Amino acid sequence: MTGDALAITAFGGGHGLAASLSALRRITAHLTAVVTVGDDGGSSGRLRAELGALPMGDLRMALAALAGTDGWSTTWTDLFQHRFGGDGPLAGHAVGNLVLTALAERAGSPVAALDLAASLLGVDGRVLPLSCDGIDIVADVTGLGAGSGAIADIGAGTGTGTGTGTGTGTGTDRPVDSVEPGKSVEVRGQAAVATTPGRVEGVRLVPAAPAACGAALAAAEAADWIVLGPGSLYTSVLPHLLVPDMRAAITGSRARRVMVLNLVAQPGETAGYTPEAHLHALATHVPGLRLDVVIADPAAVDDPEPLARAAADLGGRLHLSSVRAADEPALHDPERLAAAFRAVFAPGSQADVGRAAVPVPPRPVDERSWRDRGAACVDPSGVGCSTTGGRGHRIPSGECKE
Structure with missing residues (x-):
């Protein structure tokens, strides 16, 4: 399939996902964004703590990246992106986070809320949460020593799901100055993991x-x-592959899989990582994952040979393409990234090499086909909310990133 007929599903969160969506919308009209729900910082974290709501920051950003370009759509998109100033209770909240939270409460479903907002913003495509339930990101971190100023959650934090996304933690916070040098400590929460001064050795989800x-x-x-x-x-990126159902769907899908590497290491989270180290971490956390293509900017790759070998270890090939913005070298340029995607997606490209043609079952016409094949938790919006959830719908909790 080519052009507008291509069905593309993009996974991620925050500004990275927004960058890929801004590029992919130039290629196909059949585009779905699946957004991580692991944030506990900023406006999203406050809404999670105060209301037990699904934090909407990353979801809002994905909607904005796919919003229409007409006057009505841009007006609503600008409003959704507006943040309150000052130092009062609303300071720092994005209007879109509040509206999406209210829509989810009224509709009883984050999926229905996102679909309603997509109509309002003239979104071309669809934005969905990774999960309708709350997820915490927990990292094992080494190198947290004296003088770092960080706080570690020592001990296992536990939560109690109440159907409203609320929970209680039993971990003990203490300054990392008291942690033995070289000892691995548990850092809990997206905001803490993203800014840790230590080295992340591995991550997992709770639940x-x-x-x-x-x-x-x-x-x-x-x-x-x-x-x-x-x-x-x-x-x-990794949270999507740590949710068992989604990992099975991604690794078992007949779809080809492409990984777009960052232009720079993330401060704290992946500081000091080489491009190939990102792929090694991916392989370590998700055994059996296969990629078809890895896209990287040549200016971000000192030596392409180790990266090409790491891509081959995952079953894929390296595609080097200049995708960074001319005036912002740490950001992807939508047009350049779109050109890289077109080259990779093109029929007869090297991504097709070695892939045997095998018969595949018909695709579901819509999400009801998935539900009819066994989804146990039925979202009030009429789509399957989960393949493993209990009877009925559970009010969402969770996180995003803004």
Whole structure:
């Protein structure tokens, strides 16, 4: 399939996902964004703590990246992106986060809320959460020593799901100055993991097996291409692959898979990582994951040979293409990234080499097909919310990133 006929599902969060969506919308009209729900900082974190709501920051950013360009759509998009100033209770909140939270409360479903907002903003495509339930990101970090000023959550934090996304933690916070040098400590929460001064050795989710959004699972199954990254490795990309249902959907999909590498290392989270180190971390956390293509900017790759070998270890090939913005070398340029995607997606490209033609079952026409094949938790909006959840719909909790 080519052009507008390509079905593409992009996974990520924050500014990285917004960058890929801004490029992909230039290529296809059949585009779905699946957004991580692991944030606990900023406006999103406050809404999570105060209301037990699904933090909407990354979801809002994805909607804005896919919003229409007519006057009505741009007016609403600008409003959704507006942040209150001052130092009062609303300071720092994005209007869109509040509106999406209110829509989810009224509709009883984050999926329905996002679809309503997409109509308001003239979104070309669809934006979905990774899960309708809350997810915490927990990292094992070394190198937290005296003078770092960081706070570690020592001990296992536990949560109690109440159907409203609320929970309680039993971890003990203490300054890392008291941590033995070289000792691995647990750092909990997206905001803390993203800014840790130590080295992340591995990440996991709490709960360990959250239910994936059924509509997002269907999008992974129906895709021609699955796009991972760019974005924060441990807090935007890997969480999708740590949700068991979604990992199975991504690794088992007939879709081809492309990974877009960051242009620079993320301060704290992946400081000092080489490009190939990102792929090694991916392989370590997700055994059995196969990629078809890895896209990297040549200016961000000192030596392409180790990166090409790391891509080959995952079953893929390296595609070097200048994708950075001319005036902002740490940011992807939408037009350049779109050109790289077109080259990779083109029929007869090297991504097709070695792939046997095998019969595939018909794709579901819509998300109801997924639900009818066994999704247990039914979202009030009419789509399957999970393949593993309990009876009925659970009010969402969770996180995003803004």
